[in-house]
Amino acid sequence: MLNLETAQSPHKLRRVAIEPVSRVEGHGKVTILLDEENRVHQVRLHIVEFRGFEVFIEGRPFWEVPVTVQRLCGICPVSHHIAAGKAMDIVAGYGPLTPTAEKLRRLLHYGQLVQSHALHFFHLASPDLLFGFDSEVSKRNIVGVAAAFPDLAKRGVMTRKWGQEVIRHIVGKRIHGTGVIPGGMNKPLHVDERDTLRRDVDEIVGWARESVDLVASLYETNPDFYKRFGEARSNMMGLVNTAGETDYYHGGLRAQDADGAPIFDHVDYTTYQDVFQEETKPWSYMKFPHIKALGAENGSYRVGPLARVQVADRLSTPLAEDQRRKFVAVGQGKPLHGALMFHWARMIEMLNAAEMARDLLNDSDIVGTDLMADKGPRRGEGVGVIEAPRGTLFHHYKVSDDDLVTYCNLIVSTTNNNQAMNESIRAVAARFLTGREVTEGLLNHIEVAIRAYDPCLSCATHALGQMPLEVDILDADGALVSRGRKGD
Amino acid sequence: MRLVVLGWGNDSRGDDALGPALLDRIAAAWPDLPMVDDYQLQIEHALDLVEADCALFLDAGKDTPAPFAFSRLAPKRDATHSTHALSPEAVLDVYLQVRGEAPPPAFALCVRGESFELGEGLSRDGVARLEIAWDFVKTLMAEQSVEAWDRLARQSAPLVRVPA
Numbered sequence: 001m002l003n004l005e006t007a008q009s010p011h012k013l014r015r016v017a018i019e020p021v022s023r024v025e026g027h028g029k030v031t032i033l034l035d036e037e038n039r040v041h042q043v044r045l046h047i048v049e050f051r052g053f054e055v056f057i058e059g060r061p062f063w064e065v066p067v068t069v070q071r072l073c074g075i076c077p078v079s080h081h082i083a084a085g086k087a088m089d090i091v092a093g094y095g096p097l098t099p100t101a102e103k104l105r106r107l108l109h110y111g112q113l114v115q116s117h118a119l120h121f122f123h124l125a126s127p128d129l130l131f132g133f134d135s136e137v138s139k140r141n142i143v144g145v146a147a148a149f150p151d152l153a154k155r156g157v158m159t160r161k162w163g164q165e166v167i168r169h170i171v172g173k174r175i176h177g178t179g180v181i182p183g184g185m186n187k188p189l190h191v192d193e194r195d196t197l198r199r200d201v202d203e204i205v206g207w208a209r210e211s212v213d214l215v216a217s218l219y220e221t222n223p224d225f226y227k228r229f230g231e232a233r234s235n236m237m238g239l240v241n242t243a244g245e246t247d248y249y250h251g252g253l254r255a256q257d258a259d260g261a262p263i264f265d266h267v268d269y270t271t272y273q274d275v276f277q278e279e280t281k282p283w284s285y286m287k288f289p290h291i292k293a294l295g296a297e298n299g300s301y302r303v304g305p306l307a308r309v310q311v312a313d314r315l316s317t318p319l320a321e322d323q324r325r326k327f328v329a330v331g332q333g334k335p336l337h338g339a340l341m342f343h344w345a346r347m348i349e350m351l352n353a354a355e356m357a358r359d360l361l362n363d364s365d366i367v368g369t370d371l372m373a374d375k376g377p378r379r380g381e382g383v384g385v386i387e388a389p390r391g392t393l394f395h396h397y398k399v400s401d402d403d404l405v406t407y408c409n410l411i412v413s414t415t416n417n418n419q420a421m422n423e424s425i426r427a428v429a430a431r432f433l434t435g436r437e438v439t440e441g442l443l444n445h446i447e448v449a450i451r452a453y454d455p456c457l458s459c460a461t462h463a464l465g466q467m468p469l470e471v472d473i474l475d476a477d478g479a480l481v482s483r484g485r486k487g488d
Numbered sequence: 489m490r491l492v493v494l495g496w497g498n499d500s501r502g503d504d505a506l507g508p509a510l511l512d513r514i515a516a517a518w519p520d521l522p523m524v525d526d527y528q529l530q531i532e533h534a535l536d537l538v539e540a541d542c543a544l545f546l547d548a549g550k551d552t553p554a555p556f557a558f559s560r561l562a563p564k565r566d567a568t569h570s571t572h573a574l575s576p577e578a579v580l581d582v583y584l585q586v587r588g589e590a591p592p593p594a595f596a597l598c599v600r601g602e603s604f605e606l607g608e609g610l611s612r613d614g615v616a617r618l619e620i621a622w623d624f625v626k627t628l629m630a631e632q633s634v635e636a637w638d639r640l641a642r643q644s645a646p647l648v649r650v651p652a
Contacts, residue, residue: 052605052606052607053606055607056500056606056607071498071499071500071501071606072606075527075528077527119530119531122531123531123574123582127565153582153585153586154585154586156531157531157532157534157535157582157586160530160531160532161532161535164532
């Protein structure tokens with residue numbers, strides 16, 4: 001791990017701040033300290049923590065929480081909806097879900113994964129990958145790759161749209177849906193809705209498969225660059241089922257170290273507070289979780305696609321598993337830690353989710369009407385965990401006898417990835433900024449690493465009028481030397 | 489003129505609800521108009537513009553002209569670090585990429601907000617500006633043509649993007 005978290009003599013250094021818009025509730029900023037020779041001494045990614053979320057939830061009746069939490073994030077409301085629903089299944093005293101209810105929740109989740117991964121790749125990542133890097137040789141090769149995929153934008157939009165339609169049919173509408181309720185689901189999927197989704201699913205699987213091919217082709221244009229860009233060795237974690245397959249909806253927690261050796265396996269996630277510690281640092285509002293047994297220095301971990309496809313023994317569907325094997329083979333027996341490898345892993349997961357959705361749409365249980373589990377005594381506490389598109393998402397609630405939430409703790413994927421993101425941008429800064437004049441192109445390399453994680457910097461809100469990116473360069477005394485703006 | 493109206497925002501976040509609030513009023517007054525509401529604009533909203541002659545985007549603004557700005561939009565790709573939101577200009581750019589043709593004429597009605605905290609309702613200023621914007625919407629609806637809206641856009645304060 002690079003030791004660029006804290007400079008020895010920060011007062012003597014020049015400060016560069018990359019400030020992607022001060023939004024209302026959450027915003028991020030990167031600060032870099034450089035000396036007079038432009039050597040990098042300190043790099044930090046500051047992200048506002050989502051503490052306001054817990055206050056927003058506490059005091060509300062527990063049964064409304066799965067709906068209310070969708071307002072926390074405008075980009076993955078379904079993830080919060082499902083995680084809260086799982087926690088409230090326990091609180092409400094329900095036993096195992098009916099087969100139809102669990103399959104509907106899974107289909108909902110896979111629709112969310114498909115649409116989220118499609119959005120990320122086609123809108124955010126592919127411009128970087130196709131046009132973002134400055135090697136002339138790579139550019140020539142990439143032009144050829146892009147020409148082989150002329151319908152990239154259209155495919156991205158249509159894939160995203162299909163995932164949204166899965167969500168709409170299962171929860172009733174595109175936003176503010178109420179599909180998941182404690183103990184099950186509140187509406188069945190009708191046969192005509194199932195048929196509508198099934199009509200296009202083979203095409204979605206085909207596009208997802210071609211998308212994996214696209215990223216693999218891009219990787220081949222410059223393998224060393226892809227493997228090393230933003231490379232930060234870290235522990236990795238994800239949910240797996242009893243067969244060792246990635247399970248995005250439910251499973252045990254598995255963690256491996258940076259060399260792939262096991263740290264723990266099949267840990268019951270309801271015990272997460274025994275396993276993890278959330279550390280604070282004076283320079284960031286966002287906490288830094290780590291594995292307690294390894295301590296703060298060595299216990300941080302990465303979650304999300306790059307972690308999931310590598311901690312799992314296999315993926316549950318044939319096309320995705322075939323692609324996963326090709327992916328891990330690149331590491332020649334060692335885990336991959338480069339930030340750009342996230343994109344390849346993400347497309348493999350999109351294929352996995354599309355295949356699983358297809359299987360569910362061909363399963364007669366999916367149009368069943370037995371939606372509610374058997375109910376037992378009410379409980380005072382519940383934990384729900386899923387693998388959201390960006391990584392492991394924890395929801396933990398305590399509920400009083402009068403049914404009101406008295407305690408809420410959310411650990412979102414961005415928090416789980418806090419240290420890993422910091423290390424990735426430090427790796428980029430050390431490699432690309434050191435000793436060079438700071439240009440917008442070089443600073444964009446930092447953004448490329450951030451984009452690989454797609455952190456929740458401005459969850460659930462937006463406003464016109466903000467400026468997407470500002471870069472301030474200050475001298476050692478803190479005086480403004482220059483200001484650059486991007487996106488005006 | 490086949491008009492589609494898109495309003496977006498989170499109605500649990502103070503003045504972020506200005507876009508949806510305007511959309512609700514339009515939906516009540518002109519129930520046959522195609523409406524799209526969402527938390528945020530995303531790439532698939534480009535498909536909502538297909539077959540429209542004109543699009544009207546409704547949103548709250550931060551540090552934008554008060555009480556509102558009304559402007560003609562042109563396609564433009566966002567320089568962004570996150571998938572968490574698109575600008576209306578970026579949606580038009582997606583349309584251009586996906587359809588291979590220019591998007592329909594599009595306008596933004598951006599009502600300035602003041603406070604966007606989770607769990608808050610509209611601010612006092614937000615409530616007042618909503619009423620002023622609603623009167624303006626009625627003017628727009630009374631004269632539904634791109635030429636007329638262009639004229640009104642030229643008379644409006646420009647939607648200048650300034651640092652928050």
